């Protein structure tokens with residue numbers, strides 16, 4: 270899948286991104302997709318010249334994904350018991366803010382909680398034991 274978005278969108282702007290199918294998706298969904306393996310974002314600068322096609326190293330490799338599964342066991346949200354096979358690898362620090370793809374910088378989240386992790390209305394709280402919880406902002 271190829272996601273096309275301009276640089277401001279990737280960094281949190283409000284403009285929409287486009288899938289290669291022509292479908293418009295929200296910037297939040299675009300960043301959620303970009304957080305997961307298998308997506309190659311094409312970042313466009315002014316005048317739509319291509320700035321960056323898929324820095325694939327940003328994505329967790331299959332080996333790292335397995336390591337995350339062994340360490341985290343499943344969704345790392347407090348009170349969630351989704352197994353690792355249902356989870357997605359999430360970057361603790363978003364790639365757009367300079368985060369890497371190391372196992373240390375990643376965690377497993379189920380689809381629902383991964384959405385919350387990227388939702389602009391939710392704050393993430395970190396707890397001992399690498400657990401996190403989400404709180405809706407006022």
Ligand SMILES: [Zn+2]
Pocket residue numbers: 301304305358359360383386387
């Ligand atoms: Zn994520």
Ligand SMILES: [Zn+2]
Pocket residue numbers: 344345346349350351378379380381382
């Ligand atoms: Zn979960």
